[in-house]
Amino acid sequence: MVSHGPNRLTPTTRSRVAALTIAGLTVGYAFLSVWYFYEDFFKYLQAGAVMSADRSGWQVSVAYPYLWSVLSPWRIAGAALTVALLGVSAQGLWLGRPRARAFSLLTLWGVLLPQVLWGTEFVSDWYGGAFLGDVVLAGALVVLVPSVLVYAGARTLRDWNPAPGSARLLGMAVAMCWLAFGATEFLDHAYQFPSWLAYGGAMAAVLMGAMAARGLFELRAWALWMGVAAAGALALVPLSATWSSKLYYAGDYVNQIHIAATASDARIAVSMLIPLAVVWALGAPYLHGFLRKLKA
Structure with a gap:
Protein backbone atom coordinates (compact mmCIF):
# COMPACT_ATOMS: atom_id res chain seq x y z
CA MET A 1 0.00 0.00 0.00
CA VAL A 2 1.29 3.45 -0.93
CA SER A 3 0.93 6.18 1.67
CA HIS A 4 0.18 9.65 0.33
CA GLY A 5 0.94 11.39 3.62
CA PRO A 6 -1.40 13.40 5.80
CA ASN A 7 -1.22 16.55 3.67
CA ARG A 8 -1.25 14.99 0.22
CA LEU A 9 -4.47 14.44 -1.69
CA ALA A 19 -14.61 18.51 -10.32
CA LEU A 20 -16.10 20.76 -7.64
CA THR A 21 -13.89 23.65 -8.75
CA ILE A 22 -14.96 23.30 -12.38
CA ALA A 23 -18.60 22.84 -11.31
CA GLY A 24 -18.38 26.16 -9.47
CA LEU A 25 -16.74 27.68 -12.53
CA THR A 26 -19.60 26.36 -14.67
CA VAL A 27 -22.22 28.11 -12.57
CA GLY A 28 -20.14 31.27 -12.27
CA TYR A 29 -19.51 31.46 -16.00
CA ALA A 30 -23.20 30.98 -16.76
CA PHE A 31 -24.07 33.99 -14.59
CA LEU A 32 -21.15 36.00 -15.98
CA SER A 33 -22.31 35.32 -19.54
CA VAL A 34 -25.84 36.53 -18.77
CA TRP A 35 -24.40 39.68 -17.17
CA TYR A 36 -22.05 40.25 -20.10
CA PHE A 37 -24.74 40.00 -22.77
CA TYR A 38 -27.06 42.24 -20.77
CA GLU A 39 -24.45 44.94 -20.18
CA ASP A 40 -23.10 44.80 -23.73
CA PHE A 41 -26.39 44.64 -25.61
CA PHE A 42 -29.76 43.94 -23.98
CA LYS A 43 -29.84 46.92 -21.64
CA TYR A 44 -29.89 49.19 -24.69
CA LEU A 45 -33.11 47.60 -25.96
CA GLN A 46 -35.50 50.32 -24.91
CA ALA A 47 -38.24 52.40 -26.45
CA GLY A 48 -36.95 54.41 -29.37
CA ALA A 49 -33.79 52.35 -29.87
CA VAL A 50 -32.92 51.73 -33.52
CA MET A 51 -32.45 48.05 -34.38
CA SER A 52 -30.87 46.41 -37.42
CA ALA A 53 -29.29 43.12 -38.42
CA ASP A 54 -26.63 41.97 -40.85
CA ARG A 55 -24.17 39.09 -41.21
CA SER A 56 -22.40 40.14 -37.98
CA GLY A 57 -25.55 39.70 -35.91
CA TRP A 58 -27.99 42.15 -34.34
CA GLN A 59 -27.24 45.83 -33.71
CA VAL A 60 -28.88 48.31 -31.37
CA SER A 61 -28.16 52.02 -31.27
CA VAL A 62 -26.46 53.34 -28.14
CA ALA A 63 -25.96 56.90 -29.38
CA TYR A 64 -27.61 57.06 -32.79
CA PRO A 65 -26.20 57.29 -35.41
CA ALA A 84 -22.05 22.76 -21.35
CA LEU A 85 -18.48 21.53 -21.81
CA LEU A 86 -17.44 22.72 -18.35
CA GLY A 87 -20.39 20.83 -16.91
CA VAL A 88 -19.40 17.66 -18.77
CA SER A 89 -15.81 18.10 -17.56
CA ALA A 90 -16.90 18.43 -13.94
CA GLN A 91 -19.14 15.38 -14.18
CA GLY A 92 -16.42 13.30 -15.85
CA LEU A 93 -13.85 14.17 -13.20
CA TRP A 94 -16.28 13.47 -10.35
CA LEU A 95 -17.17 10.05 -11.75
CA GLY A 96 -13.57 9.23 -12.68
CA ARG A 97 -14.37 8.67 -16.33
CA PRO A 98 -11.57 7.84 -18.78
CA ARG A 99 -10.18 10.84 -20.70
CA ALA A 100 -11.85 13.26 -18.26
CA ARG A 101 -8.58 15.03 -17.44
CA ALA A 102 -7.67 15.50 -21.11
CA PHE A 103 -11.18 16.69 -21.92
CA SER A 104 -11.09 19.18 -19.03
CA LEU A 105 -7.75 20.62 -20.17
CA LEU A 106 -9.03 20.95 -23.73
CA THR A 107 -12.13 22.75 -22.47
CA LEU A 108 -10.22 25.07 -20.14
CA TRP A 118 -14.41 39.14 -25.02
CA GLY A 119 -13.80 40.61 -21.60
CA THR A 120 -10.80 42.65 -22.76
CA GLU A 121 -12.81 43.96 -25.70
CA PHE A 122 -15.70 44.81 -23.37
CA VAL A 123 -13.57 46.96 -21.03
CA SER A 124 -11.78 48.47 -24.03
CA ASP A 125 -15.06 49.53 -25.66
CA TRP A 126 -17.01 50.72 -22.61
CA TYR A 127 -14.34 51.65 -20.03
CA GLY A 128 -11.51 52.98 -22.16
CA GLY A 129 -9.27 50.02 -21.37
CA ALA A 130 -9.56 50.32 -17.58
CA PHE A 131 -9.36 46.96 -15.76
CA LEU A 132 -7.74 45.38 -18.85
CA GLY A 133 -4.95 43.82 -16.79
CA ASP A 134 -7.43 42.66 -14.16
CA VAL A 135 -9.51 40.85 -16.78
CA VAL A 136 -6.45 39.09 -18.20
CA LEU A 137 -5.19 38.10 -14.74
CA ALA A 138 -8.61 36.84 -13.63
CA GLY A 139 -8.99 34.81 -16.82
CA ALA A 140 -5.56 33.26 -16.41
CA LEU A 141 -6.24 32.28 -12.78
CA VAL A 142 -9.65 30.84 -13.61
CA VAL A 143 -7.97 28.49 -16.10
CA LEU A 144 -4.77 27.78 -14.16
CA VAL A 145 -6.28 26.79 -10.81
CA PRO A 146 -8.43 23.88 -12.08
CA SER A 147 -5.66 22.90 -14.50
CA VAL A 148 -3.24 22.46 -11.59
CA LEU A 149 -5.82 20.30 -9.80
CA VAL A 150 -6.41 18.21 -12.93
CA TYR A 151 -2.67 17.73 -13.55
CA ALA A 152 -1.43 14.33 -12.41
CA GLY A 153 2.10 14.23 -13.77
CA ALA A 154 2.82 11.54 -16.35
CA ARG A 155 -0.62 10.02 -15.69
CA THR A 156 -2.52 13.14 -16.78
CA LEU A 157 -3.07 12.07 -20.39
CA ARG A 158 -2.32 8.35 -20.11
CA ASP A 159 -5.97 7.28 -20.09
CA TRP A 160 -6.58 9.42 -23.18
CA ASN A 161 -3.52 8.63 -25.31
CA PRO A 162 -0.69 6.51 -23.88
CA ALA A 163 1.53 7.05 -26.94
CA PRO A 164 4.52 9.44 -26.77
CA GLY A 165 3.72 13.00 -27.79
CA SER A 166 0.20 13.03 -26.38
CA ALA A 167 0.69 16.52 -24.93
CA ARG A 168 1.70 17.78 -28.36
CA LEU A 169 -1.41 16.28 -29.92
CA LEU A 170 -3.65 17.79 -27.25
CA GLY A 171 -1.87 21.10 -27.86
CA MET A 172 -2.83 20.89 -31.53
CA GLY A 182 -10.28 33.58 -34.07
CA ALA A 183 -12.46 33.00 -37.11
CA THR A 184 -15.60 33.80 -35.08
CA GLU A 185 -13.93 37.05 -34.01
CA PHE A 186 -13.79 38.05 -37.66
CA LEU A 187 -17.43 37.02 -38.15
CA ASP A 188 -18.38 39.13 -35.11
CA HIS A 189 -16.82 42.18 -36.80
CA ALA A 190 -17.88 41.34 -40.36
CA TYR A 191 -19.84 44.63 -40.54
CA GLN A 192 -16.46 46.35 -40.94
CA PHE A 193 -15.26 44.09 -43.76
CA PRO A 194 -16.97 44.05 -47.18
CA SER A 195 -15.24 40.92 -48.49
CA TRP A 196 -17.42 37.85 -48.90
CA LEU A 197 -14.28 35.79 -49.61
CA ALA A 198 -13.01 36.58 -46.11
CA TYR A 199 -16.42 35.83 -44.63
CA GLY A 200 -16.59 32.48 -46.40
CA GLY A 201 -13.03 31.62 -45.34
CA ALA A 202 -13.78 32.48 -41.72
CA MET A 203 -16.99 30.43 -41.77
CA ALA A 204 -15.13 27.43 -43.20
CA ALA A 205 -12.35 27.88 -40.62
CA VAL A 206 -14.89 27.81 -37.76
CA LEU A 207 -16.50 24.59 -38.97
CA MET A 208 -13.29 22.79 -39.96
CA GLY A 209 -11.41 23.98 -36.86
CA ALA A 210 -14.14 22.61 -34.60
CA MET A 211 -14.22 19.32 -36.52
CA ALA A 212 -10.43 19.06 -36.33
CA ALA A 213 -10.42 19.69 -32.57
CA ARG A 214 -12.99 16.97 -31.98
CA GLY A 215 -11.28 14.59 -34.40
CA LEU A 216 -7.91 15.10 -32.72
CA PHE A 217 -9.42 14.39 -29.33
CA GLU A 218 -10.92 11.21 -30.79
CA LEU A 219 -7.43 10.40 -32.21
CA ARG A 220 -8.58 10.40 -35.84
CA ALA A 221 -5.87 10.72 -38.50
CA TRP A 222 -8.08 12.76 -40.85
CA ALA A 223 -8.28 15.50 -38.21
CA LEU A 224 -4.64 16.41 -38.86
CA TRP A 225 -5.38 17.37 -42.44
CA MET A 226 -8.65 18.98 -41.45
CA GLY A 227 -6.58 21.25 -39.21
CA VAL A 228 -4.31 22.18 -42.13
CA ALA A 229 -7.38 22.93 -44.24
CA ALA A 230 -8.86 25.09 -41.47
CA ALA A 231 -5.65 27.13 -41.30
CA GLY A 232 -5.73 27.53 -45.07
CA ALA A 233 -9.33 28.74 -44.93
CA LEU A 234 -8.45 31.28 -42.24
CA ALA A 235 -5.64 32.58 -44.47
CA LEU A 236 -8.33 33.94 -46.81
CA VAL A 237 -9.21 36.57 -44.19
CA PRO A 238 -5.95 38.60 -44.39
CA LEU A 239 -5.65 37.80 -48.10
CA SER A 240 -8.95 39.55 -48.77
CA ALA A 241 -7.58 42.73 -47.18
CA THR A 242 -5.70 43.38 -50.42
CA TRP A 243 -9.00 43.37 -52.31
CA SER A 244 -11.30 45.14 -49.87
CA SER A 245 -12.20 48.79 -49.87
CA LYS A 246 -10.87 51.25 -47.32
CA LEU A 247 -12.02 50.45 -43.79
CA TYR A 248 -12.95 52.85 -41.03
CA TYR A 249 -12.03 51.97 -37.48
CA ALA A 250 -13.53 52.71 -34.08
CA GLY A 251 -10.10 52.82 -32.48
CA ASP A 252 -10.37 49.78 -30.20
CA TYR A 253 -7.50 47.32 -29.88
CA VAL A 254 -9.23 44.72 -32.09
CA ASN A 255 -9.12 47.16 -34.97
CA GLN A 256 -5.52 48.03 -34.15
CA ILE A 257 -4.61 44.36 -34.47
CA HIS A 258 -6.28 44.32 -37.87
CA ILE A 259 -4.28 47.37 -38.96
CA ALA A 260 -1.03 45.81 -37.72
CA ALA A 261 -1.76 42.56 -39.59
CA THR A 262 -2.78 44.08 -42.92
CA ALA A 263 -0.90 47.38 -43.20
CA SER A 264 1.32 46.07 -46.01
CA ASP A 265 1.58 43.15 -48.41
CA ALA A 266 4.42 41.69 -46.33
CA ARG A 267 2.34 41.78 -43.14
CA ILE A 268 -0.58 40.21 -44.96
CA ALA A 269 1.66 37.38 -46.14
CA VAL A 270 2.94 36.81 -42.60
CA SER A 271 -0.61 36.89 -41.21
CA MET A 272 -1.64 34.25 -43.74
CA LEU A 273 1.29 31.98 -42.88
CA ILE A 274 1.10 32.15 -39.07
CA PRO A 275 -1.90 29.77 -38.62
CA LEU A 276 -0.44 27.31 -41.12
CA ALA A 277 2.97 27.47 -39.44
CA VAL A 278 1.50 26.84 -35.98
CA VAL A 279 -0.59 23.89 -37.17
CA TRP A 280 2.30 22.37 -39.08
CA ALA A 281 4.74 22.86 -36.19
CA LEU A 282 2.42 21.11 -33.72
CA GLY A 283 1.37 18.34 -36.08
CA ALA A 284 4.66 17.87 -37.96
CA PRO A 285 5.62 14.42 -36.56
CA TYR A 286 2.16 13.01 -37.32
CA LEU A 287 1.82 14.69 -40.71
CA HIS A 288 5.28 13.55 -41.79
CA GLY A 289 4.53 10.03 -40.61
CA PHE A 290 1.30 10.03 -42.59
CA LEU A 291 3.14 11.16 -45.73
CA ARG A 292 5.79 8.48 -45.25
CA LYS A 293 3.10 5.81 -45.10
CA LEU A 294 1.61 7.09 -48.35
CA LYS A 295 5.01 6.85 -50.07
CA ALA A 296 5.70 3.37 -48.75
Missing part, protein backbone atom coordinates in the same frame (compact mmCIF):
# COMPACT_ATOMS: atom_id res chain seq x y z
CA THR A 10 -5.11 11.04 -3.19
CA PRO A 11 -5.74 10.97 -6.97
CA THR A 12 -9.45 10.34 -6.38
CA THR A 13 -9.75 13.19 -3.89
CA ARG A 14 -7.79 15.49 -6.19
CA SER A 15 -10.15 14.69 -9.08
CA ARG A 16 -13.15 15.36 -6.86
CA VAL A 17 -11.72 18.72 -5.80
CA ALA A 18 -11.05 19.57 -9.45
CA TYR A 66 -22.60 57.09 -34.21
CA LEU A 67 -22.43 54.32 -31.61
CA TRP A 68 -23.93 50.84 -31.88
CA SER A 69 -23.65 47.64 -29.90
CA VAL A 70 -23.52 44.34 -31.77
CA LEU A 71 -24.72 40.96 -30.51
CA SER A 72 -23.16 38.09 -32.44
CA PRO A 73 -24.93 34.71 -32.50
CA TRP A 74 -21.46 33.13 -32.43
CA ARG A 75 -20.85 34.58 -28.97
CA ILE A 76 -24.14 33.30 -27.62
CA ALA A 77 -23.40 29.85 -29.04
CA GLY A 78 -19.84 29.99 -27.72
CA ALA A 79 -20.89 30.91 -24.18
CA ALA A 80 -23.58 28.20 -24.12
CA LEU A 81 -21.13 25.60 -25.46
CA THR A 82 -18.55 26.57 -22.85
CA VAL A 83 -21.01 26.17 -19.98
CA TRP A 109 -7.40 26.04 -22.51
CA GLY A 110 -9.10 25.70 -25.89
CA VAL A 111 -12.68 26.82 -25.24
CA LEU A 112 -12.79 28.95 -22.08
CA LEU A 113 -9.47 30.82 -22.21
CA PRO A 114 -9.97 32.42 -25.67
CA GLN A 115 -13.17 34.03 -24.41
CA VAL A 116 -11.12 36.20 -22.08
CA LEU A 117 -10.69 38.32 -25.22
CA ALA A 173 -6.46 20.28 -30.55
CA VAL A 174 -6.28 23.37 -28.33
CA ALA A 175 -4.77 25.33 -31.23
CA MET A 176 -7.69 24.24 -33.43
CA CYS A 177 -10.11 25.64 -30.86
CA TRP A 178 -8.21 28.94 -30.86
CA LEU A 179 -8.22 28.98 -34.67
CA ALA A 180 -12.00 28.47 -34.77
CA PHE A 181 -12.44 31.15 -32.10
Whole structure:
Protein backbone atom coordinates (compact mmCIF):
# COMPACT_ATOMS: atom_id res chain seq x y z
CA MET A 1 0.00 0.00 0.00
CA VAL A 2 1.29 3.45 -0.93
CA SER A 3 0.93 6.18 1.67
CA HIS A 4 0.18 9.65 0.33
CA GLY A 5 0.94 11.39 3.62
CA PRO A 6 -1.40 13.40 5.80
CA ASN A 7 -1.22 16.55 3.67
CA ARG A 8 -1.25 14.99 0.22
CA LEU A 9 -4.47 14.44 -1.69
CA THR A 10 -5.11 11.04 -3.19
CA PRO A 11 -5.74 10.97 -6.97
CA THR A 12 -9.45 10.34 -6.38
CA THR A 13 -9.75 13.19 -3.89
CA ARG A 14 -7.79 15.49 -6.19
CA SER A 15 -10.15 14.69 -9.08
CA ARG A 16 -13.15 15.36 -6.86
CA VAL A 17 -11.72 18.72 -5.80
CA ALA A 18 -11.05 19.57 -9.45
CA ALA A 19 -14.61 18.51 -10.32
CA LEU A 20 -16.10 20.76 -7.64
CA THR A 21 -13.89 23.65 -8.75
CA ILE A 22 -14.96 23.30 -12.38
CA ALA A 23 -18.60 22.84 -11.31
CA GLY A 24 -18.38 26.16 -9.47
CA LEU A 25 -16.74 27.68 -12.53
CA THR A 26 -19.60 26.36 -14.67
CA VAL A 27 -22.22 28.11 -12.57
CA GLY A 28 -20.14 31.27 -12.27
CA TYR A 29 -19.51 31.46 -16.00
CA ALA A 30 -23.20 30.98 -16.76
CA PHE A 31 -24.07 33.99 -14.59
CA LEU A 32 -21.15 36.00 -15.98
CA SER A 33 -22.31 35.32 -19.54
CA VAL A 34 -25.84 36.53 -18.77
CA TRP A 35 -24.40 39.68 -17.17
CA TYR A 36 -22.05 40.25 -20.10
CA PHE A 37 -24.74 40.00 -22.77
CA TYR A 38 -27.06 42.24 -20.77
CA GLU A 39 -24.45 44.94 -20.18
CA ASP A 40 -23.10 44.80 -23.73
CA PHE A 41 -26.39 44.64 -25.61
CA PHE A 42 -29.76 43.94 -23.98
CA LYS A 43 -29.84 46.92 -21.64
CA TYR A 44 -29.89 49.19 -24.69
CA LEU A 45 -33.11 47.60 -25.96
CA GLN A 46 -35.50 50.32 -24.91
CA ALA A 47 -38.24 52.40 -26.45
CA GLY A 48 -36.95 54.41 -29.37
CA ALA A 49 -33.79 52.35 -29.87
CA VAL A 50 -32.92 51.73 -33.52
CA MET A 51 -32.45 48.05 -34.38
CA SER A 52 -30.87 46.41 -37.42
CA ALA A 53 -29.29 43.12 -38.42
CA ASP A 54 -26.63 41.97 -40.85
CA ARG A 55 -24.17 39.09 -41.21
CA SER A 56 -22.40 40.14 -37.98
CA GLY A 57 -25.55 39.70 -35.91
CA TRP A 58 -27.99 42.15 -34.34
CA GLN A 59 -27.24 45.83 -33.71
CA VAL A 60 -28.88 48.31 -31.37
CA SER A 61 -28.16 52.02 -31.27
CA VAL A 62 -26.46 53.34 -28.14
CA ALA A 63 -25.96 56.90 -29.38
CA TYR A 64 -27.61 57.06 -32.79
CA PRO A 65 -26.20 57.29 -35.41
CA TYR A 66 -22.60 57.09 -34.21
CA LEU A 67 -22.43 54.32 -31.61
CA TRP A 68 -23.93 50.84 -31.88
CA SER A 69 -23.65 47.64 -29.90
CA VAL A 70 -23.52 44.34 -31.77
CA LEU A 71 -24.72 40.96 -30.51
CA SER A 72 -23.16 38.09 -32.44
CA PRO A 73 -24.93 34.71 -32.50
CA TRP A 74 -21.46 33.13 -32.43
CA ARG A 75 -20.85 34.58 -28.97
CA ILE A 76 -24.14 33.30 -27.62
CA ALA A 77 -23.40 29.85 -29.04
CA GLY A 78 -19.84 29.99 -27.72
CA ALA A 79 -20.89 30.91 -24.18
CA ALA A 80 -23.58 28.20 -24.12
CA LEU A 81 -21.13 25.60 -25.46
CA THR A 82 -18.55 26.57 -22.85
CA VAL A 83 -21.01 26.17 -19.98
CA ALA A 84 -22.05 22.76 -21.35
CA LEU A 85 -18.48 21.53 -21.81
CA LEU A 86 -17.44 22.72 -18.35
CA GLY A 87 -20.39 20.83 -16.91
CA VAL A 88 -19.40 17.66 -18.77
CA SER A 89 -15.81 18.10 -17.56
CA ALA A 90 -16.90 18.43 -13.94
CA GLN A 91 -19.14 15.38 -14.18
CA GLY A 92 -16.42 13.30 -15.85
CA LEU A 93 -13.85 14.17 -13.20
CA TRP A 94 -16.28 13.47 -10.35
CA LEU A 95 -17.17 10.05 -11.75
CA GLY A 96 -13.57 9.23 -12.68
CA ARG A 97 -14.37 8.67 -16.33
CA PRO A 98 -11.57 7.84 -18.78
CA ARG A 99 -10.18 10.84 -20.70
CA ALA A 100 -11.85 13.26 -18.26
CA ARG A 101 -8.58 15.03 -17.44
CA ALA A 102 -7.67 15.50 -21.11
CA PHE A 103 -11.18 16.69 -21.92
CA SER A 104 -11.09 19.18 -19.03
CA LEU A 105 -7.75 20.62 -20.17
CA LEU A 106 -9.03 20.95 -23.73
CA THR A 107 -12.13 22.75 -22.47
CA LEU A 108 -10.22 25.07 -20.14
CA TRP A 109 -7.40 26.04 -22.51
CA GLY A 110 -9.10 25.70 -25.89
CA VAL A 111 -12.68 26.82 -25.24
CA LEU A 112 -12.79 28.95 -22.08
CA LEU A 113 -9.47 30.82 -22.21
CA PRO A 114 -9.97 32.42 -25.67
CA GLN A 115 -13.17 34.03 -24.41
CA VAL A 116 -11.12 36.20 -22.08
CA LEU A 117 -10.69 38.32 -25.22
CA TRP A 118 -14.41 39.14 -25.02
CA GLY A 119 -13.80 40.61 -21.60
CA THR A 120 -10.80 42.65 -22.76
CA GLU A 121 -12.81 43.96 -25.70
CA PHE A 122 -15.70 44.81 -23.37
CA VAL A 123 -13.57 46.96 -21.03
CA SER A 124 -11.78 48.47 -24.03
CA ASP A 125 -15.06 49.53 -25.66
CA TRP A 126 -17.01 50.72 -22.61
CA TYR A 127 -14.34 51.65 -20.03
CA GLY A 128 -11.51 52.98 -22.16
CA GLY A 129 -9.27 50.02 -21.37
CA ALA A 130 -9.56 50.32 -17.58
CA PHE A 131 -9.36 46.96 -15.76
CA LEU A 132 -7.74 45.38 -18.85
CA GLY A 133 -4.95 43.82 -16.79
CA ASP A 134 -7.43 42.66 -14.16
CA VAL A 135 -9.51 40.85 -16.78
CA VAL A 136 -6.45 39.09 -18.20
CA LEU A 137 -5.19 38.10 -14.74
CA ALA A 138 -8.61 36.84 -13.63
CA GLY A 139 -8.99 34.81 -16.82
CA ALA A 140 -5.56 33.26 -16.41
CA LEU A 141 -6.24 32.28 -12.78
CA VAL A 142 -9.65 30.84 -13.61
CA VAL A 143 -7.97 28.49 -16.10
CA LEU A 144 -4.77 27.78 -14.16
CA VAL A 145 -6.28 26.79 -10.81
CA PRO A 146 -8.43 23.88 -12.08
CA SER A 147 -5.66 22.90 -14.50
CA VAL A 148 -3.24 22.46 -11.59
CA LEU A 149 -5.82 20.30 -9.80
CA VAL A 150 -6.41 18.21 -12.93
CA TYR A 151 -2.67 17.73 -13.55
CA ALA A 152 -1.43 14.33 -12.41
CA GLY A 153 2.10 14.23 -13.77
CA ALA A 154 2.82 11.54 -16.35
CA ARG A 155 -0.62 10.02 -15.69
CA THR A 156 -2.52 13.14 -16.78
CA LEU A 157 -3.07 12.07 -20.39
CA ARG A 158 -2.32 8.35 -20.11
CA ASP A 159 -5.97 7.28 -20.09
CA TRP A 160 -6.58 9.42 -23.18
CA ASN A 161 -3.52 8.63 -25.31
CA PRO A 162 -0.69 6.51 -23.88
CA ALA A 163 1.53 7.05 -26.94
CA PRO A 164 4.52 9.44 -26.77
CA GLY A 165 3.72 13.00 -27.79
CA SER A 166 0.20 13.03 -26.38
CA ALA A 167 0.69 16.52 -24.93
CA ARG A 168 1.70 17.78 -28.36
CA LEU A 169 -1.41 16.28 -29.92
CA LEU A 170 -3.65 17.79 -27.25
CA GLY A 171 -1.87 21.10 -27.86
CA MET A 172 -2.83 20.89 -31.53
CA ALA A 173 -6.46 20.28 -30.55
CA VAL A 174 -6.28 23.37 -28.33
CA ALA A 175 -4.77 25.33 -31.23
CA MET A 176 -7.69 24.24 -33.43
CA CYS A 177 -10.11 25.64 -30.86
CA TRP A 178 -8.21 28.94 -30.86
CA LEU A 179 -8.22 28.98 -34.67
CA ALA A 180 -12.00 28.47 -34.77
CA PHE A 181 -12.44 31.15 -32.10
CA GLY A 182 -10.28 33.58 -34.07
CA ALA A 183 -12.46 33.00 -37.11
CA THR A 184 -15.60 33.80 -35.08
CA GLU A 185 -13.93 37.05 -34.01
CA PHE A 186 -13.79 38.05 -37.66
CA LEU A 187 -17.43 37.02 -38.15
CA ASP A 188 -18.38 39.13 -35.11
CA HIS A 189 -16.82 42.18 -36.80
CA ALA A 190 -17.88 41.34 -40.36
CA TYR A 191 -19.84 44.63 -40.54
CA GLN A 192 -16.46 46.35 -40.94
CA PHE A 193 -15.26 44.09 -43.76
CA PRO A 194 -16.97 44.05 -47.18
CA SER A 195 -15.24 40.92 -48.49
CA TRP A 196 -17.42 37.85 -48.90
CA LEU A 197 -14.28 35.79 -49.61
CA ALA A 198 -13.01 36.58 -46.11
CA TYR A 199 -16.42 35.83 -44.63
CA GLY A 200 -16.59 32.48 -46.40
CA GLY A 201 -13.03 31.62 -45.34
CA ALA A 202 -13.78 32.48 -41.72
CA MET A 203 -16.99 30.43 -41.77
CA ALA A 204 -15.13 27.43 -43.20
CA ALA A 205 -12.35 27.88 -40.62
CA VAL A 206 -14.89 27.81 -37.76
CA LEU A 207 -16.50 24.59 -38.97
CA MET A 208 -13.29 22.79 -39.96
CA GLY A 209 -11.41 23.98 -36.86
CA ALA A 210 -14.14 22.61 -34.60
CA MET A 211 -14.22 19.32 -36.52
CA ALA A 212 -10.43 19.06 -36.33
CA ALA A 213 -10.42 19.69 -32.57
CA ARG A 214 -12.99 16.97 -31.98
CA GLY A 215 -11.28 14.59 -34.40
CA LEU A 216 -7.91 15.10 -32.72
CA PHE A 217 -9.42 14.39 -29.33
CA GLU A 218 -10.92 11.21 -30.79
CA LEU A 219 -7.43 10.40 -32.21
CA ARG A 220 -8.58 10.40 -35.84
CA ALA A 221 -5.87 10.72 -38.50
CA TRP A 222 -8.08 12.76 -40.85
CA ALA A 223 -8.28 15.50 -38.21
CA LEU A 224 -4.64 16.41 -38.86
CA TRP A 225 -5.38 17.37 -42.44
CA MET A 226 -8.65 18.98 -41.45
CA GLY A 227 -6.58 21.25 -39.21
CA VAL A 228 -4.31 22.18 -42.13
CA ALA A 229 -7.38 22.93 -44.24
CA ALA A 230 -8.86 25.09 -41.47
CA ALA A 231 -5.65 27.13 -41.30
CA GLY A 232 -5.73 27.53 -45.07
CA ALA A 233 -9.33 28.74 -44.93
CA LEU A 234 -8.45 31.28 -42.24
CA ALA A 235 -5.64 32.58 -44.47
CA LEU A 236 -8.33 33.94 -46.81
CA VAL A 237 -9.21 36.57 -44.19
CA PRO A 238 -5.95 38.60 -44.39
CA LEU A 239 -5.65 37.80 -48.10
CA SER A 240 -8.95 39.55 -48.77
CA ALA A 241 -7.58 42.73 -47.18
CA THR A 242 -5.70 43.38 -50.42
CA TRP A 243 -9.00 43.37 -52.31
CA SER A 244 -11.30 45.14 -49.87
CA SER A 245 -12.20 48.79 -49.87
CA LYS A 246 -10.87 51.25 -47.32
CA LEU A 247 -12.02 50.45 -43.79
CA TYR A 248 -12.95 52.85 -41.03
CA TYR A 249 -12.03 51.97 -37.48
CA ALA A 250 -13.53 52.71 -34.08
CA GLY A 251 -10.10 52.82 -32.48
CA ASP A 252 -10.37 49.78 -30.20
CA TYR A 253 -7.50 47.32 -29.88
CA VAL A 254 -9.23 44.72 -32.09
CA ASN A 255 -9.12 47.16 -34.97
CA GLN A 256 -5.52 48.03 -34.15
CA ILE A 257 -4.61 44.36 -34.47
CA HIS A 258 -6.28 44.32 -37.87
CA ILE A 259 -4.28 47.37 -38.96
CA ALA A 260 -1.03 45.81 -37.72
CA ALA A 261 -1.76 42.56 -39.59
CA THR A 262 -2.78 44.08 -42.92
CA ALA A 263 -0.90 47.38 -43.20
CA SER A 264 1.32 46.07 -46.01
CA ASP A 265 1.58 43.15 -48.41
CA ALA A 266 4.42 41.69 -46.33
CA ARG A 267 2.34 41.78 -43.14
CA ILE A 268 -0.58 40.21 -44.96
CA ALA A 269 1.66 37.38 -46.14
CA VAL A 270 2.94 36.81 -42.60
CA SER A 271 -0.61 36.89 -41.21
CA MET A 272 -1.64 34.25 -43.74
CA LEU A 273 1.29 31.98 -42.88
CA ILE A 274 1.10 32.15 -39.07
CA PRO A 275 -1.90 29.77 -38.62
CA LEU A 276 -0.44 27.31 -41.12
CA ALA A 277 2.97 27.47 -39.44
CA VAL A 278 1.50 26.84 -35.98
CA VAL A 279 -0.59 23.89 -37.17
CA TRP A 280 2.30 22.37 -39.08
CA ALA A 281 4.74 22.86 -36.19
CA LEU A 282 2.42 21.11 -33.72
CA GLY A 283 1.37 18.34 -36.08
CA ALA A 284 4.66 17.87 -37.96
CA PRO A 285 5.62 14.42 -36.56
CA TYR A 286 2.16 13.01 -37.32
CA LEU A 287 1.82 14.69 -40.71
CA HIS A 288 5.28 13.55 -41.79
CA GLY A 289 4.53 10.03 -40.61
CA PHE A 290 1.30 10.03 -42.59
CA LEU A 291 3.14 11.16 -45.73
CA ARG A 292 5.79 8.48 -45.25
CA LYS A 293 3.10 5.81 -45.10
CA LEU A 294 1.61 7.09 -48.35
CA LYS A 295 5.01 6.85 -50.07
CA ALA A 296 5.70 3.37 -48.75
